[in-house]
Amino acid sequence: xxxxxxxxxxxxxxxxxxxxxxxxxxxxxxxxxxxxxxxxxxxxxxxxxxxxxxxxxxxxxxxxxxxxxxxxxxxxxxxxxxxxxxxxxxxxxxxxxxxxxxxxxxxxxxxxxxxxxxxxxxxxxxxxxxxxxxxxxxxxxxxxxxxxxxxxxxxxxxxxxxxxxxxxxxxxxxxxxxxxxxxxxxxxxxxxxxxxxxxxxxxxxxxxxxxxxxxxxxxxxxxxxxxxxxxxxxxxxxxxxxxxxxxxxxxxxxxxxxxxxxxxxxxxxxxxxxxxxxxxxxxxxxxxxxxxxxxxxxxxxxxxxxxxxxxxxxxxxxxxxxxxxxxxxxxxxxxxxxxxxxxxxxxxxxxxxxxxxxxxxxxxxxxxxxxxxxxxxxxxxxxxxxxxxxxxxxxxxxxxxxxxxxxxxxxxxxxxxxxxxxxxxxxxxxxxxxxxxxxxxxxxxxxxxxxxx
Amino acid sequence: xxxxxxxxxxxxxxxxxxxxxxxxxxxxxxxxxxxxxxxxxxxxxxxxxxxxxxxxxxxxxxxxxxxxxxxxxxxxxxxxxxxxxxxxxxxxxxxxxxxxxxxxxxxxxxxxxxxxxxxxxxxxxxxxxxxxxxxxxxxxxxxxxxxxxxxxxxxxxxxxxxxxxxxxxxxxxxxxxxxxxxxxxxxxxxxxxxxxxxxxxxxxxxxxxxxxxxxxxxxxxxxxxxxxxxxxxxxxxxxxxxxxxxxxxxxxxxxxxxxxxxxxxxxxxxxxxxxxxxxxxxxxxxxxxxxxxxxxxxxxxxxxxxxxxxxxxxx
Numbered sequence: 018x019x020x021x022x023x024x025x026x027x028x029x030x031x032x033x034x035x036x037x038x039x040x041x042x043x044x045x046x047x048x049x050x051x052x053x054x055x056x057x058x059x060x061x062x063x064x065x066x067x068x069x070x071x072x073x074x075x076x077x078x079x080x081x082x083x084x085x086x087x088x089x090x091x092x093x094x095x096x097x098x099x100x101x102x103x104x105x106x107x108x109x110x111x112x113x114x115x116x117x118x119x120x121x122x123x124x125x126x127x128x129x130x131x132x133x134x135x136x137x138x139x140x141x142x143x144x145x146x147x148x149x150x151x152x153x154x155x156x157x158x159x160x161x162x163x164x165x166x167x168x169x170x171x172x173x174x175x176x177x178x179x180x181x182x183x184x185x186x187x188x189x190x191x192x193x194x195x196x197x198x199x200x201x202x203x204x205x206x207x208x209x210x211x212x213x214x215x216x217x218x219x220x221x222x223x224x225x226x227x228x229x230x231x232x233x234x235x236x237x238x239x240x241x242x243x244x245x246x247x248x249x250x251x252x253x254x255x256x257x258x259x260x261x262x263x264x265x266x267x268x269x270x271x272x273x274x275x276x277x278x279x280x281x282x283x284x285x286x287x288x289x290x291x292x293x294x295x296x297x298x299x300x301x302x303x304x305x306x307x308x309x310x311x312x313x314x315x316x317x318x319x320x321x322x323x324x325x326x327x328x329x330x331x332x333x334x335x336x337x338x339x340x341x342x343x344x345x346x347x348x349x350x351x352x353x354x355x356x357x358x359x360x361x362x363x364x365x366x367x368x369x370x371x372x373x374x375x376x377x378x379x380x381x382x383x384x385x386x387x388x389x390x391x392x393x394x395x396x397x398x399x400x401x402x403x404x405x406x407x408x409x410x411x412x413x414x415x416x417x418x419x420x421x422x423x424x425x426x427x428x429x430x431x432x433x434x435x436x437x438x439x440x441x442x443x444x445x446x447x448x449x450x451x452x453x454x455x456x457x458x459x460x461x462x463x464x465x466x467x468x469x470x
Numbered sequence: 471x472x473x474x475x476x477x478x479x480x481x482x483x484x485x486x487x488x489x490x491x492x493x494x495x496x497x498x499x500x501x502x503x504x505x506x507x508x509x510x511x512x513x514x515x516x517x518x519x520x521x522x523x524x525x526x527x528x529x530x531x532x533x534x535x536x537x538x539x540x541x542x543x544x545x546x547x548x549x550x551x552x553x554x555x556x557x558x559x560x561x562x563x564x565x566x567x568x569x570x571x572x573x574x575x576x577x578x579x580x581x582x583x584x585x586x587x588x589x590x591x592x593x594x595x596x597x598x599x600x601x602x603x604x605x606x607x608x609x610x611x612x613x614x615x616x617x618x619x620x621x622x623x624x625x626x627x628x629x630x631x632x633x634x635x636x637x638x639x640x641x642x643x644x645x646x647x648x649x650x651x652x653x654x655x656x657x658x659x660x661x662x663x664x665x666x667x668x669x670x671x672x673x674x675x676x677x678x679x680x681x682x683x684x685x686x687x688x689x690x691x692x693x694x695x696x697x698x699x700x701x702x703x704x705x706x707x708x709x710x711x712x713x714x715x716x717x718x719x720x721x722x723x724x725x726x727x728x729x730x731x732x733x734x735x736x737x738x739x740x741x742x743x744x745x746x747x748x749x750x751x752x753x754x755x756x757x758x759x760x761x762x763x764x765x766x767x768x769x770x771x772x773x774x775x776x777x778x779x780x781x782x783x784x785x
Binding site: 237240241242243244245246247248249250251253317318359362363364365366367 | 484561562563581582583584585586588589603604605606607641644667668669670672673
């Protein structure tokens with residue numbers, strides 16, 4: 018019998034530490050003179066980072082002194098930001114089943130190119146990742162590919178149908194970091210209650226897609242004045258708020274590691290804030306697009322802006338930024354949802370929801386930093402330290418002993434989003450064709466460069 | 471593209487100016503007369519091709535566009551979903567590209583998805599006329615309603631127009647609210663709150679709960695069709711109660727102006743949203759609307775497809 022006693026160190030069984038292009042395959046890697054942002058220690062200032070055999074051994078001003086000569090690779094990081102590799106709790110890699118949109122190889126390349134060293138793949142594959150065999154397949158595939166590490170989420174219920182619980186303990190053994198029926202909500206409160214209790218037994222994170230489907234039948238976008246003008250069926254905020262409220266109540270006794278996926282409403286943010294103040298066990302993520310766009314983006318019916326939950330109103334965007342600043346929203350997750358022109362070059366009602374996000378997150382959110390709406394250290398924390406803490410994935414810090422998962426950013430590099438610049442197979446981004454500022458220059462996984470711009 | 475109407479497509483009332491709308495209505499007056507002649511045909515669009523592409527059932531709109539095209543001497547082809555490749559799984563994009571390859575001058579499209587007409591205009595080179603897209607717009611209906619009202623009342627400016635019923639699911643209401651508001655009418659909407667869209671005032675209308683105050687002083691009463699399927703959506707409890715509280719008939723019409731006219735875009739549910747006596751009565755504009763529909767659609771096709779310098783009635 019497998020043991021479930023071990024603490025949730027999903028990172029202790031790294032599925033894919035090796036592979037990628039061995040650009041800097043030296044024993045010792047020295048990142049010199051960058052602006053080093055390490056939220057775990059609160060460090061934000063010029064420093065060196067020294068990585069030896071995949072592990073950080075020194076970090077600080079002058080830390081590189083004495084590291085020279087044979088076997089030492091030195092990288093000049095002046096003018097660059099050096100941060101812990103990002104961890105994304107919410108991506109869709111479409112493998113198995115819809116590899117024409119994305120597969121684990123292209124998805125992990127896109128992750129590395131965006132500065133992500135670990136990603137959590139949602140289970141809405143075809144078939145649904147609701148059993149050990151599919152979890153194992155995804156983990157094995159990622160190990161084969163190498164580069165950024167992949168941690169699958171298993172489904173909460175068989176087929177994500179909301180009825181019967183999956184073999185969560187078995188999937189955890191196979192490498193699942195948590196459970197979620199993402200794409201659909203567990204609508205039945207009794208099933209959700211048991212899912213929370215059962216997942217808590219095995220210390221698995223439960224990520225909920227909060228949507229009362231009765232309130233969103235036929236919905237194409239956020240309910241409001243813009244939906245009324247466009248004649249599109251609206252998704253009211255209450256559809257999200259009701260499920261957050263219900264789950265928070267159910268979790269008072271269940272005490273599971275309950276996590277709100279892609280939170281989008283001011284009301285849900287307020288509820289999570291209050292629940293945390295009462296000491297309840299709840300965490301939440303927000304996507305870059307819910308931090309930046311409103312329902313006005315739907316004018317002209319661009320299918321690239323059709324997402325679930327939908328783009329809300331300016332007051333929600335403000336509430337998201339405020340909640341991210343004060344820690345109500347723990348982390349940023351992309352909800353990277355690749356689709357091909359088959360799903361997106363069509364009339365609105367036929368379009369699938371979702372947009373890609375891995376490779377645009379950094380430039381877009383650096384915009385919030387430049388505008389003074391978000392601190393640089395908080396941004397890095399929400400992309401690395403916080404998701405590591407929530408998920409148990411090892412990473413999110415730069416101190417001695419930490420994994421050599423490090424990203425080097427150029428905050429000023431300008432580039433245009435397009436086929437030539439993206440690693441993802443899909444182009445369903447509202448920023449397609451836009452020039453953005455800021456890019457990930459090098460991504461190290463366990464000290465190995467898996468991405469270089 | 472005509473100087474009178476500087477647009478390549480007619481996708482909605484939104485995007486048109488008051489001047490554009492008046493151009494269509496004035497042009498339609500000429501074609502209205504043409505349709506009353508013994509020979510109701512002019513050579514204006516000879517050699518032009520018009521395709522009516524209908525993804526939803528329609529009798530009056532499709533027939534009206536067909537007659538409009540034929541009276542202008544265009545070659546008109548009708549395609550409806552039951553006879554098209556859509557039943558074989560063809561996408562809207564492929565259907566549009568296939569039809570475009572046959573070099574039509576105008577595609578008239580009706581589609582259940584809001585935004586479909588705009589999408590079509592982005593994909594093909596010919597002119598697109600929106601004959602109803604989901605619950606978004608139905609511009610030629612609003613134009614023919616305005617034409618009918620202007621004929622009956624002599625003006626649009628300063629009129630009080632009350633739109634009754636299922637505003638939430640109505641493209642007719644959206645197009646009419648935009649058009650009439652632009653031309654100076656005061657537009658009211660009324661119905662149970664379950665049939666009102668969120669932030670309804672965003673359409674530039676005054677929203678009423680109860681019929682009687684909404685009809686007070688109205689010059690025009692526009693009745694919307696109530697659909698049977700609204701019962702399933704828990705939007706109304708019964709057609710009986712709807713009829714009792716929001717039905718337009720002799721009793722409720724007393725609140726409107728004595729010379730108020732009643733419009734209905736059809737098809738009517740007699741005895742539900744409209745009393746049969748009112749539907750057939752002297753205030754009813756229902757058949758006038760149908761006649762206006764042909765003239766207005768002739769005007770639209772003429773303004774979009776006629777070669778520059780072509781007169782309205784000459785080739």
